[in-house]
Every structure is written in structure tokens, then in C-alpha cells.
Amino acid sequence: MTWLRRRLSLPEETPTSVVLAIAFYLCHILCSGWVASSECFVAFALMAFLYALFRKRIRLSFHILYFPLMVYGIASTASALTAPRAIHAVGENALWLKMALFPMALILFRNVPRSRDLALKALLIFGVFSAAWGLFQYFVLAQRDLEHRITGPTAHVMTLSGLLLAVALVFLVLWIHDLRNLWLLGGTLVVTLTLLLTFTRSAWIGWVVGAGILLVSKRPRMLIFAVPAVVFFITLMPLPLFGRLVSSFDVRQSSNLDRIRMIQAGVEIIKDYPLLGVGPANVKEVYPLYRKHDAPRFRIPHLHNNLVQLWAERGVMAVAAYVLFLALFLRECAKGWNGPASRFAEIGVAVTFGLAAAGLFEFNFGDTEVFWVLLDICALVVACIEQARQSNEPPLIAVPVNRP
Helix, strand or coil, rough: CCHHHHCCCCCCCCCCCHHHHHHHHHHHHHHHCCCCCCCCHHHHHHHHHHHHHHCCCCCCCCCCHHHHHHHHHHHHHHHHHCCCCCCCHHHHHHHHHHHHHHHHHHHHHHHCCCHHHHHHHHHHHHHHHHHHHHHHHCCCCCCCEECCCCCCCCCHHHHHHHHHHHHHHHHHHHHHCCCCCHHHHHHHHHHHHHHHHHHHHHHHHHHHHHHHHHHHHHHHHHHHHHHHHHHHHHCCCCCCHHHHHHHHCCCCCCCHHHHHHHHHHHHHHHHHCCCCCCCCCCHHHHHHHHHCCCCCCCCCCCCCCHHHHHHHHHCHHHHHHHHHHHHHHHHCCCHCCCCCHHHHHHHHHHHHHHHHHHHCCHHHHHHHHHHHHHHHHHHHHHHHHHHCCCCCCCCCCCCCCCCC
């Protein structure tokens, strides 16, 4: 594996199993839009990672964010096992493997600092590629209306918009810290433009919230230019996009009314099943029993709100774990807010608030691709803003003396 080690510019002493884990992990990021391929690469990365642990080529390390993830997994499993209809009890076990992505990524980032740069570059490359694919669909294949929206490499427009939202905010933060970098400027414009052309209003709101919090907290003077720029942009916005924007404020509009009725039904479900919810994947089955008579849709896939969906589906502990995970991660970002890794702290805050705001109108926490990109970014941010380890602390990678 010398060629792969050199190709990735990893230290010569990096064990082969760790090199493979990093390589498969990078492939997962590059294939984030193809969920099946991404899942396969995560599985391969986990196998290589576990082998490295077994052979003591790498050591486990703890982080406080493991706790809310564990609580979320326990609450989900308990909900699945006790649900009136256990239609997802076996499949819910896969959630534990999905959440294992975070500790694996964080430990790899801690062990091999070079992997952080590789992961960040892979994320940016994926974002530009997905955006270019989306632009091709929009301008060449004429997927320009609500019935034919762009999906990029993903299976659904909402998944694409969730992924682009996170990457667009990453690009924005990096470009703000390096205004002369034309590559970052180009990436910011391309990914943000594609996000706009998805016609996904929840993602638009998420971007505005993430970028707005970033500007207010770190660069308030830029608001002098940002506000007139937004007004000018809205004034010259193409009519389809402007109509989509205006429709956000019409509570009688079909999709808006549908979301209101979903939340109302979700509250009623929570009243009846407050502790463990109705069980994963069961909201779709019980929603017709709680829907209002004027709800536009009789059956729905989910309740289009992270908080309501998690509580109604998995119970109070699951929604508490979700909130605690975000809060603890923001606390980690606060530690590095004014330090040398401030740009990563800003990325963490912007992406967290952006996805959380979008999650008020869409169940993006339940979307595997978006859930994973959140964990990827959280692991990268945490690893980059952690305080330097004491010089007398033993290295995390255990390199054998006579390694072939």
C-alpha cells in the first residue's frame, strides 16, 4: 500500500489498515450523493478501522458527543422494539452503524492530521460536482419547474438541497477567510446558485440563517453590503424563483398548509405516545388517524419537522438527544471561536444552524445522506479545534517495530 499512502500524502509510518480506512472514508464523502455506494464505502472503512483497532494500530478516544448519539440510538431501538407495529425493528439496527461514522471519522482525524485536509477537499469536490450536475439538469435537461426539479447525483431534490446547503456554507466560510481565493469564490457561487435552483425553500431559509448568524457574530460590518445586495437580488430574481419565494408566506398554499397540518397532527400523536413514540417508520401509518379533515395529503412519508417527527416517532429521549447533540457541538465550536481554528468553528456554527433551521420544515435529520454529511462536518470541526495534546501523551497510532 505504499503507492496509496504516497498518493494520499500520508506519513510513511501510517499502518496499512489505517490507510485503507482513510481511503474508503474519502470515497464515502465523494459518493455522498449515491447512498448505496456511500454506505458500502462506510462499511469498508469501518471494517478496516476495526481491524486497525484489533491489531492495535490505532487507539480509541472518547468525546462527549458520543453520549447524545448513544442516547439517540438507545431511544430509537427501544421505540422500535415496543412499537405497536414493529415494522422497522430489525432495520433500526442499521442506525447504530450509521452513527458509528462519527467516532470513526473523529478518531481517524485525531490520529492522522493529514486526513482532515483530504476530507475537506473531498467534501468541496463533491459539492462542486453535485452542483455542476444539477446545473446541467436545469439548463440542458430543462428540469426547471416544481414537477421536474433537479436532483443532481441524489435520488430526491430534498436530499440534494440538504447536501448543497451544508457544502455551500462550508464554501462561504472558507472564502470569507480567504477573499482573494478565486477557487473558493467560484465554488461558493456555483454551489449556492445550484441550491437556489432546487426551489427548496427550507434550504433557502437554512442558508439565510446560517450565513446571517455568521455575519452578525463575526463580521457585522458586512451587513451594510449584504442587506442592499439581498434586496437587489430579490428585485431582479427570475419570476419562477420569485414566485416560489413569495409562496413561503401564503399559509393557504397547499404545501404550506400541509406542513401546518402535519405539525398539528404530530402534536396529537405526541400527546398519545410521549415516551417512546409510535415507532420508527410508523408515523406514515398512523398519520391518517390524526390528520385534520382539510389536510392536503392523506398519507405522508414524515412530518417535515425534525423536532416533531423525532418526538412523535421515537419519543422524548430521542428528541432530547438530538437537541443535546447540537448544543454540545455548538459548545465545542465556542471553544475555538476566537482561536487559530476559528474558521472551522464558524463552519460548525453555520452548518448546525443552517441544517437545524431547514429541519424546521423538513425531516433532514432522518435523511441518511444529510445525516452523514452533518456527522462528517462535526467530526472534522471537532478534530480541528481541539486543543493540542500534551507532548508527553503517548501517540494514538501504535506503529509496530517490524511492520512489513
